Amino acid sequence: MSTFRNDDDTLRAGAEEVLKERRRLGLEGLVGGLEAVSIRVEPGDLVPAAREFLERTGHALADAFDQAGERCCLLRLPGSADVILRAGPLRDNPFRSYNYGPKSGHLPDTRLETFIFRCGDVRRYAAIQKERGVAFLTPEPLETSAFLFIQTRPSAYTGNSIGLVQWKGTPGRYRGDGCADLDLPLEKPDKAHLKDILELDHTATRVHARDRDPAILEFMGLTGYHFDFAVHVESLNSITNVARMPGGGFAMVFTSGIEPYSEDGSSGPTEQYIHNYGRRVHHMAFHCRDIRPVFSALKADGMEFLSELVGSPGEGLRQTFSRPSKRTLLVNEYIERYDGFDGFFTKSNVTLLTKATENQ
Known part of the structure; x- marks a missing residue:
């Protein structure tokens, strides 16, 4: 029986060491904010997946090529x-091995694959990270008339890749x-x-209990992010x-998970999700201006949800999870904060939302 x-x-001790290394290597300040997320879908799902985003988020079609x-x-x-x-024929998809699970194997190339961040000097970044042992999908940055770009190989802990664009x-x-x-x-x-x-x-990636610290520390080493806080829900592991x-x-x-997955059915919804879908991004969260009429209108349009709205102005926020998309496997979270609240959940909210994922 595992004692992990x-x-x-x-984790906090490891995070301090990563910050020291970033400063020592000259990485601090080199990577900026998130520019884009890149999602691959099966060849026949591009238009339906794009239509879902147009009908369920504030994003609009800016280009198709x-x-x-x-x-x-x-x-x-x-x-x-x-x-x-993105969709198209692939000879060798480096993400594919992370996509197989009892509930995801029918979509072998479907995944939110890459988080693309601004970078002030991609060539310098790549050289420093190679010295740290980071592996990239291309030997050198891709250069076009519009940008320089490089991305890491998928993480062994998350299955996600980090892209850097200059x-x-x-x-854009x-x-x-x-x-x-x-013409679509x-x-x-x-x-x-x-x-x-x-x-x-925000987005939320689900990782194995043993991979929590390595996944977060790896991400910090590749970006300008800091570990902020953690909320433990013991009853749901x-x-x-x-x-x-x-x-x-x-x-x-x-x-x-707080503790690793076990076969006895007591692992909780987070570890059970990974067992069913693999390590991947579980949801994309969109900030809302007035979540109650948004929620009602989305339901009226036929969108299905894993939970009703949870939270209140008194608690600082309201939020909900949709059912996962059949095209992307992603859940949409909708969230509204009140009176300057800058968190992502309360302990009661995260408990209810985590438990709601048992329904998928």
Whole structure:
């Protein structure tokens, strides 16, 4: 029987060492905020997945193009990270081995794959990280007329990749050289509640209990993020861990078990999710201006949810989880904060929401 159990003091000590190393190597300040998330879907799911985002978030279609046989949709909302949807034939997908599970194996290439961050000097960044032993998908940064770009190989702990982009001119032009326009049957619905769904607030990646500390420390070593806090829910064998950039903005959440998965059915919904779907991003959270009418309108449009709204102005926030998309496997979280509250949940909220994932 395993005696492993996560301990926040150990994680905080490791986080201090990572910050010291970032400063020593000259990485501190080199990586900025999140520019985009890149989501791959199966070849026949590009248009339906894009339509889901148009109907369920504030993002609108900004560009659609073909890049050497790979079709891409760029979804954009001012003040938010972009969403890039990609689909196309793959000879060798480095993410595929992370995608298999009893409930995800039918979509072998579907995944939120890459978090793309601004970088002041991609070549310098890559050289420093290679000295640290970081492996990238290409030997050198990809250079186009619009940007320099490099991304890490998928993490052994999360299955996610970190991308670094250095813009040459106008930021946000993701087309490589020689891309062709795509004419897709996509249109943003003109519905009032979509204007109240705002920026991408955070995402949550589910990782094994033993991988919690390595996953967070690895992410800190690749970005400018700091470990902020963790909330333990003992009854559900779950820890929600938050990493943030100084000054705020998009947050990265890692959810793990307190103790490892066991076969006896007592592992809790977080470890059970990983058993069913593999290590991956569980949900994308969108900040809302007025969540109650947004929630009602989304339900009226046929969107299904794992929970009702939880929380209140008195607690500082309200939030809910949708059912996972059949196209992306991602859950949408909708969240509204009140009176300057800057957290992501209360302990009662995170307990209710974590438990709601048992329903998927």
